[in-house]
Amino acid sequence: MNGRVQRLRSELERLDVASFLVSNPVNVRYLTGFESSNAFVLVKHEEVVLMTDGRYAEAARGVEGIDVAVVERDFLPGVAGRLAELADAPVAFESDHLTVARHADLLSTGVELVPAAAVLLTLRAVKEPGELGEIRRAARIVDDVLGRLVAESVTGKSEADVAWWIAQAIHEEGADDVSFEPIVASGPNAARPHHHPGKRRIGAGETVVVDLGAKVNGYCSDCTRTFATGALPEDLRGAYAVCQAAQAAALAEVRTGADLRGLDAIARMEIEASGNDVLHGLGHGVGLEVHELPVLRQTAAGALAAGNVVTVEPGVYLAGRGGVRIEDLVIVTAEGQEVLSGFTKDLTSLN
């Protein structure tokens, strides 16, 4: 924990500020271990102050190495009112989290504020060994759930029922929670990358996209497999082959130093060469949130670093017909890569 505060402190110098106000609850948790929906951390060179409201005050006082200031639940009379007194100016704030209205509240105190985006997100993108251990556990749970799913019969069941079966299995396998509501998209719905599972009953001869993740001690996993319910029509068989090849080609290039946009381009070119459109980027970082840095897409800049954990998940979508997405979770290591998704990527049938 302390190492994280130290890393943020070295950012203070780069940003030329004396304090950093952290407002994103996920970043508050990352820095202090403290979880709540309403807490702010002020990191100064010599001190760390956690500001939260009365509902969380008792829990906050249990956090080691930080001072606690109890504030009103409303932002303005609470945090803003204390900021001038607690902070050394100028104060960096999370401009990619703080709303315009709250920013106006803080400005009204007269404290000099400096916008800083993606500072904590960038620190979080490189995982510590302990974090990798949690993500490995969360990924193993998904493998176990997929292994159980193939023994289930899904044809005739609704997407929502199968999604709930998956959520239960994730808990039964020891996760604290799902990392997001499982996606089960069948038939024409499989052509929608972020379909919300509904009442549609899964039929025969369809693709079923299953996108799921577990949460262990706050850390997420993320994995997608696409199943067939019996023999598929030729266009969907073709889509599967294209997606599988694109995924393998991009995955093979995941290593420290690999260009983010270049990885996206590898899968993109495979898919476009087959005459299909690309509806989304190749992947994203995973950690305390299921979507983190780095992002692997056309508009990205930069390269993979050792300690990044990313998804590789191209999709091929045939509007009105069906779709295929295959997603692995991968740790970028100094030596190369460690793929955390162990379930087969060969086309598998569900009953």
Place this chain on the structure above:
Amino acid sequence: MNGRVQRLRSELERLDVASFLVSNPVNVRYLTGFESSNAFVLVKHEEVVLMTDGRYAEAARGVEGIDVAVVERDFLPGVAGRLAELADAPVAFESDHLTVARHADLLSTGVELVPAAAVLLTLRAVKEPGELGEIRRAARIVDDVLGRLVAESVTGKSEADVAWWIAQAIHEEGADDVSFEPIVASGPNAARPHHHPGKRRIGAGETVVVDLGAKVNGYCSDCTRTFATGALPEDLRGAYAVCQAAQAAALAEVRTGADLRGLDAIARMEIEASGNDVLHGLGHGVGLEVHELPVLRQTAAGALAAGNVVTVEPGVYLAGRGGVRIEDLVIVTAEGQEVLSGFTKDLTSLN
């Protein structure tokens, strides 16, 4: 749906703007029925434009009565790039949702922007009959789950196990989802209003705060009951009596026109008169989100209106010992009130 867009259009005149850019996904859903993590609605006098990225494009085209513009997933090259071309200026934006960084992106287009906070939240605070129907269904599910809970044995089980049992029961009773992760707080943990259920095993002679909610067609319910595991020590019995009296006194005054701060004060005075501290406000609105307007607390201004749906949930917390919270969900009607929480508020024992 159209009535909602019309109501927002009349706000355009009040704000003296020509367009309103809606960025909060819950408000996007409220206006258009469209659900996604990345969509923006531009409401103009003659037109409604939904902007979303490729992952949601096919689903968006199924929404009636709106135009769809597909944008890049990144906000700046996408929405901002189209805004100058699509919007009639000046454009109101949700200053209580849009981040400082995204606001800067929009400003860079040269479009004149006007901050507008709580506009949609204020519209959402008064529910339509159809919305009340969903909330009633969500509340009934909670009653059924509490009825089943009293037949279960909880002593010796972990808080997390009981919380997961509740989440499963909420699904089994027909909810689409929980409206928040159930809170199960036992023994000293019951003194923490927003305790996260953990490994602690529930003992005998303790208070167990159970705070739960269901989601039906997007609409939430919210209810808290505090149980005893066998005979309670005198201080906790006393806390229960104080909380029950405070809750009944405040609830009795819920009606159209009741002062928000005044309702909070009724419970607050009862609790403080008993020598206890008040750690949180009396309650909050409930709807598409579990925390909405109006807020019933010391710093609130205004009065209840017919169609509001609010919680009444005072708590009495004894640090290190235990706690009691009792929460009802209530519809404010033209005639008075309709209490949606049917489970008994008399002290009930769990095995």
